[in-house]
Amino acid sequence: MTALALQQYLDFAYIAAVVLFILSLRFLSSPTTARWGVLAGEIGAALAVVATLFNPEVAQYKWVLIPLIIGAGVGIPLGMVHMTAVPQRTALSHAFGALSAAMIGIAEFYVGTAPVTRFQMGEIGLEVIIGSLTFTGSLIAAGKLQEILPQRPIVYRGQNIVSLSVLGAALGLAVALVVNPAHATLFPIMVIVALIFGVLLVTPIGGADMPTVISLLNSYAGFSAALLGFVLNSKVLVVAGALDGSSGFILSVIMCKAMNRSFTNVMFGAFGQVQTSAAAAKEERVVRSATPEEAAAILLAANKVVIVPGYGMAVAQAQHKVRELYDALTKKGVDVRFAIHPVAGRMPGHMNVLLAEADIPYDRLIEMDEINGDFPQTDVALIIGANDVTNPAARTDHSSPIFGMPILDVDKAHTVMVIKRSMNPGFAGIDNPLYYLDRTLMLFGDAKQFVGGIVRELGGGH
Amino acid sequence: MPADFISNLYVFILAGFVGFEVIKRVSPLLHTPLMSLTNALDAIVVVAAIIIAGRHEARLTTVLGAIAVAASFSNMVGGFVITDRMLRMFKSGGSKKS
Numbered sequence: 001m002t003a004l005a006l007q008q009y010l011d012f013a014y015i016a017a018v019v020l021f022i023l024s025l026r027f028l029s030s031p032t033t034a035r036w037g038v039l040a041g042e043i044g045a046a047l048a049v050v051a052t053l054f055n056p057e058v059a060q061y062k063w064v065l066i067p068l069i070i071g072a073g074v075g076i077p078l079g080m081v082h083m084t085a086v087p088q089r090t091a092l093s094h095a096f097g098a099l100s101a102a103m104i105g106i107a108e109f110y111v112g113t114a115p116v117t118r119f120q121m122g123e124i125g126l127e128v129i130i131g132s133l134t135f136t137g138s139l140i141a142a143g144k145l146q147e148i149l150p151q152r153p154i155v156y157r158g159q160n161i162v163s164l165s166v167l168g169a170a171l172g173l174a175v176a177l178v179v180n181p182a183h184a185t186l187f188p189i190m191v192i193v194a195l196i197f198g199v200l201l202v203t204p205i206g207g208a209d210m211p212t213v214i215s216l217l218n219s220y221a222g223f224s225a226a227l228l229g230f231v232l233n234s235k236v237l238v239v240a241g242a243l244d245g246s247s248g249f250i251l252s253v254i255m256c257k258a259m260n261r262s263f264t265n266v267m268f269g270a271f272g273q274v275q276t277s278a279a280a281a282k283e284e285r286v287v288r289s290a291t292p293e294e295a296a297a298i299l300l301a302a303n304k305v306v307i308v309p310g311y312g313m314a315v316a317q318a319q320h321k322v323r324e325l326y327d328a329l330t331k332k333g334v335d336v337r338f339a340i341h342p343v344a345g346r347m348p349g350h351m352n353v354l355l356a357e358a359d360i361p362y363d364r365l366i367e368m369d370e371i372n373g374d375f376p377q378t379d380v381a382l383i384i385g386a387n388d389v390t391n392p393a394a395r396t397d398h399s400s401p402i403f404g405m406p407i408l409d410v411d412k413a414h415t416v417m418v419i420k421r422s423m424n425p426g427f428a429g430i431d432n433p434l435y436y437l438d439r440t441l442m443l444f445g446d447a448k449q450f451v452g453g454i455v456r457e458l459g460g461g462h
Numbered sequence: 463m464p465a466d467f468i469s470n471l472y473v474f475i476l477a478g479f480v481g482f483e484v485i486k487r488v489s490p491l492l493h494t495p496l497m498s499l500t501n502a503l504d505a506i507v508v509v510a511a512i513i514i515a516g517r518h519e520a521r522l523t524t525v526l527g528a529i530a531v532a533a534s535f536s537n538m539v540g541g542f543v544i545t546d547r548m549l550r551m552f553k554s555g556g557s558k559k560s
Contacts, residue, residue, distance in 0.1 A: 021506075022480060024482050024499065025484045025496075028499065034495065035546065035550065035551070038536045041499060041503055048506055052508075052509040059517060063516070064516045071533070071536040072536070074536040075540035078536060078544070079543025080547075083548070086544070086548075089498075089540075093498070093505045096533040096534065099530070100508070103530040104507065104530050106524070111522075111523045218497055222504055225504050230471075233466045238470050240506040240539075241506075243477060244503060246485060247497070250482065251493060254493075340552025348496075349495070352490075352492070356552045359551075362491055362552045381495070399541070406527060
């Protein structure tokens with residue numbers, strides 16, 4: 001087999017991989033075919049990796065096979081993490097993806113197949129900057145989600161100016177390298193400055209904005225891989241990077257829409273500035289509370305119950321108790337459904353995965369737009385660890401920082417029950433008028449224990 | 463402007479549109495597995511890393527390439543494993559075990 005013919009076989013393998021990747025994402029359109037998507041992706045990836053091992057450019061296998069074994073050794077445990085750890089695992093995998101894209105770009109700068117032209121320098125510079133900032137930014141995001149780092153946004157005066165100057169410096173160094181690629185000493189400085197910018201980019205963002213940040217980092221990781229495809233003239237990387245990049249981009253847009261905010265608003269932390277004033281305007285108002293026994297009695301009397309899960313359910317790891325509640329109520333003939341807000345939790349789709357893990361059938365998980373019309377016919381809306389996504393001020397109060405954000409219209413249900421630790425305002429520090437309605441009952445306590453208490457009452461009521 | 467750049471740009475734009483159309487149809491129910499699956503697919507940069515490490519041109523590039531191989535391959539393996547685990551959990555009401 002001549003070298004040219006072999007190269008063509010490799011190209012066919014890559015084309016097959018690309019087709020399988022697109023099919024893989026197509027299968028994901030429905031939960032019934034989704035697992036075929038994983039299979040298609042696996043076959044495509046295996047085909048591409050095995051074909052590459054036959055590439056005549058691979059002159060030695062020691063430093064290929066050892067890292068492959070290490071990669072598998074790290075990847076398998078990271079694939080086996082508990083479902084509650086999925087957001088931080090995802091952030092970590094964005095970091096790994098960006099790290100490898102940046103490493104390859106750096107390697108390409110130092111020993112390219114030919115001296116680096118100005119055009120290639122521009123491509124490499126941009127690719128390495130995006131890869132590096134995504135690497136550190138994703139590590140910070142993972143640290144926040146794992147609660148190694150403080151989850152609250154860390155802000156200081158003049159922050160945006162500092163961050164943008166650092167980004168400007170990295171881009172300036174890239175431009176200097178394009179003007180004269182011989183200034184090789186500037187290259188490592190550019191990498192370091194880009195790494196610093198990644199830290200500055202994500203540090204001021206926290207809490208409820210995490211779904212948007214994770215999606216944005218996903219899109220950056222994808223686009224850095226696509227740019228790497230340009231640098232190396234590898235179409236399989238261009239396609240895979242474009243698919244990943246557009247997926248992250250679409251998710252970012254969905255998350256932003258679900259919070260009625262723009263990209264710039266999320267990235268430059270307008271939330272942090274308003275929240276203090278909103279918290280200060282709080283006044284004493286009367287709330288009604290209830291015990292697990294009372295809550296159980298109200299739920300039993302209901303025909304239709306909608307449960308609204310939020311990040312608090314994930315924190316309390318209450319999803320299995322919630323499943324017991326679902327089972328107990330369903331057995332008594334109560335119709336129970338779950339209302340899922342797009343930004344509930346810490347990443348897109350977070351609540352769905354947790355509830356699916358607890359064996360709740362996915363046809364009971366209803367999206368916001370679909371379920372909102374049903375709240376007026378709902379007897380009880382039971383809110384477990386969600387706050388801002390149920391705040392009616394978003395509809396009515398023009399001065400509220402979340403005004404205009406699409407919410408779940410739980411206040412239209414006949415009775416509203418809210419499981420909450422205390423009357424402390426939620427993460428964004430915004431007071432929720434829902435809690436002071438006549439139809440609202442506050443159920444104070446830990447989500448897992450309180451739901452467990454209700455389940456016990458229901459079990460004893462034969 | 464190199465000719466390769468233009469042909470790559472064609473591919474990038476077309477793939478971007480295909481991605482947009484395909485991903486738009488993914489049920490919001492599956493947005494978390496979507497993210498882990500695209501992560502695994504994106505880890506195809508491992509093929510570039512294998513060549514950089516395998517060319518064995520200089521110590522620096524071999525080290526950088528080897529790190530890239532390990533990082534991207536862990537994403538590929540871990541991404542497929544966790545996506546499959548998540549998707550296995552999604553059951554419809556009909557097949558629900560009691």
